[in-house]
Amino acid sequence: MDGREPGRRGEAAQLVERAEDLRQGAGDRSRRLARLLDGKLPLDAARRHRTADPAKADGRFRPDERDECRHAARLSRRRQFRRLLRKVRRRDGSALGGRRRGDPRAARGSVVVSGPILIWGAGAIGGTLAAAFARTGEEVVLVDAAADHVMAIEAHGLTIEGPIFGDTVRLPAFTPEALRGTFERTFLCVKAHHTNAAIRALKPHLAEDGFVVSAQNGLNERVIADTVGAERTVGCFVNFGADYLAPGHVHYSGHGAVVVGELDGSASPRIDALYALMQRFEPKAVLTDNIWGYLWGKLVYGTLLFATALTDDSIADVLDERRFRPLLTRLAQEVGAVADAAGVKPEPFDGFDPLAFSPGADKERTERSFDDMVAHNRRSEKSHSGIWRDLAIRKRATEVDAQLGPIVSTGHAHGVPTPLTERVVAMIHEIETGDRPLDFANLSELENLETAR
Numbered sequence: 001m002d003g004r005e006p007g008r009r010g011e012a013a014q015l016v017e018r019a020e021d022l023r024q025g026a027g028d029r030s031r032r033l034a035r036l037l038d039g040k041l042p043l044d045a046a047r048r049h050r051t052a053d054p055a056k057a058d059g060r061f062r063p064d065e066r067d068e069c070r071h072a073a074r075l076s077r078r079r080q081f082r083r084l085l086r087k088v089r090r091r092d093g094s095a096l097g098g099r100r101r102g103d104p105r106a107a108r109g110s111v112v113v114s115g116p117i118l119i120w121g122a123g124a125i126g127g128t129l130a131a132a133f134a135r136t137g138e139e140v141v142l143v144d145a146a147a148d149h150v151m152a153i154e155a156h157g158l159t160i161e162g163p164i165f166g167d168t169v170r171l172p173a174f175t176p177e178a179l180r181g182t183f184e185r186t187f188l189c190v191k192a193h194h195t196n197a198a199i200r201a202l203k204p205h206l207a208e209d210g211f212v213v214s215a216q217n218g219l220n221e222r223v224i225a226d227t228v229g230a231e232r233t234v235g236c237f238v239n240f241g242a243d244y245l246a247p248g249h250v251h252y253s254g255h256g257a258v259v260v261g262e263l264d265g266s267a268s269p270r271i272d273a274l275y276a277l278m279q280r281f282e283p284k285a286v287l288t289d290n291i292w293g294y295l296w297g298k299l300v301y302g303t304l305l306f307a308t309a310l311t312d313d314s315i316a317d318v319l320d321e322r323r324f325r326p327l328l329t330r331l332a333q334e335v336g337a338v339a340d341a342a343g344v345k346p347e348p349f350d351g352f353d354p355l356a357f358s359p360g361a362d363k364e365r366t367e368r369s370f371d372d373m374v375a376h377n378r379r380s381e382k383s384h385s386g387i388w389r390d391l392a393i394r395k396r397a398t399e400v401d402a403q404l405g406p407i408v409s410t411g412h413a414h415g416v417p418t419p420l421t422e423r424v425v426a427m428i429h430e431i432e433t434g435d436r437p438l439d440f441a442n443l444s445e446l447e448n449l450e451t452a453r
């Protein structure tokens with residue numbers, strides 16, 4: 001026994017399985033596909049872009065997988081509910097009868113398995129999750145600040161495109177002001193810099209014994225907990241790719257890690273129920289007692305994503321560029337050193353191996369992790385990061401301050417210098433204001449800054 005809950009024992013096996021997946025064939029995507037996701041090219045072009053073996057294709061779209069998804073969608077709501085109830089009963093029968101309303105401290109001890117799921121921010125991530133939950137019979141309510149998106153969903157439903165699903169789900173959608181009522185299970189899926197405003201607007205709709213799950217990048221759980229309380233905040237990490245295409249249309253591009261865990265790593269009936277829910281979306285979802293390790297792991301990887309977004313090339317192409325790997329390694333090490341100083345042990349996922357970026361890591365291990373991250377990203381139809389998309393396609397501010405800001409401030413608090421991260425933040429801001437083009441030259445400049453020190 002390793003002292004973990006039964007549901008957690010599968011974690012290592014799941015990660016091994018995911019690591020094995022990484023060795024599957026690589027697709028070949030480019031800027032063209034990213035523009036395609038913006039609607040500038042017909043979607044069929046993406047399908048033609050796949051590798052020769054359709055059974056493996058890019059390792060994501062397997063015909064049997066689509067069948068599995070369809071099968072899941074066919075399961076009736078009642079069957080799903082009964083199945084979940086049985087699971088929950090096996091773990092904590094007493095909790096079912098006694099949900100104590102009106103006491104926020106009761107939140108994690110109660111089991112909320114029914115009632116509509118509120119998705120706050122129904123863009124790429126929120127839309128993908130909402131449709132996945134709805135397919136398995138959950139009632140889902142959407143809230144989004146983009147009125148045109150809300151109107152399109154209300155009028156025509158939410159359409160999910162991409163290699164795994166191609167369907168339209170009918171869901172009630174509201175702008176924040178129009179929503180009425182309270183909800184127990186809520187997901188916050190806005191960009192990190194919108195977290196503060198969104199959680200304040202969500203709070204009146206959160207049941208006293210309800211909880212908020214942050215399906216975002218960054219350390220948003222801290223912001224959420226400040227507003228609704230740590231007891232009502234549940235940790236979540238997502239690394240699957242998705243893009244908002246147009247009002248009512250989201251592209252779910254490919255599988256990626258999905259992890260949930262209580263902020264303090266404890267076991268609880270509600271985290272077990274949430275884990276079961278997430279498995280209906282991503283069968284390889286993980287339940288962890290180290291959610292902060294995943295969130296910091298994503299910050300290390302995320303800093304690499306910001307570096308790739310300094311160029312116009314795909315994530316995979318930049319990470320595959322041998323010339324820049326030493327620079328990117330030092331950037332990742334910088335963030336890893338901050339996590340270490342903060343007492344966090346980053347976790348591996350989707351090819352990212354934190355130990356490959358620790359000081360003194362052997363070069364082979366670092367190269368292998370880069371290769372695995374390249375392979376993972378080549379398998380996803382999301383060729384470019386959300387950051388790049390905000391800069392190049394949507395022409396709007398990125399999450400750079402909300403995501404990388406805490407790395408810099410935590411580094412300062414612990415006396416760990418973060419010069420490369422700070423420079424990346426400044427460069428991204430210059431791109432946002434149109435004062436710097438997207439170019440590989442930006443990485444060379446970052447490299448020069450380092451050699452000049």
Ligand SMILES: NC(=O)C1=CN([C@@H]2O[C@H](COP(=O)(O)OP(=O)(O)OC[C@H]3O[C@@H](n4cnc5c(N)ncnc54)[C@H](OP(=O)(O)O)[C@@H]3O)[C@@H](O)[C@H]2O)C=CC1
Binds near residue numbers: 149192215386
């Ligand atoms: N897309 C991806 O592949 C991945 C994204 N993530 C993370 O997930 C989070 C969500 O990203 P993503 O789904 O891509 O973002 P999107 O922009 O696609 O979706 C967010 C939606 O929330 C809306 N919104 C903004 N502010 C509010 C508010 N106050 N109340 C309600 N709705 C609001 C946005 O409207 P508007 O556009 O008008 O602002 C938008 O429709 C981010 O932290 C991102 O880094 C993590 C892994 C992968």
Ligand SMILES: CC(C)(CO)C(=O)C(=O)O
Binds near residue numbers: 239
């Ligand atoms: C690229 C991705 C999907 C992580 O793999 C991401 O997190 C983003 O675009 O922000």
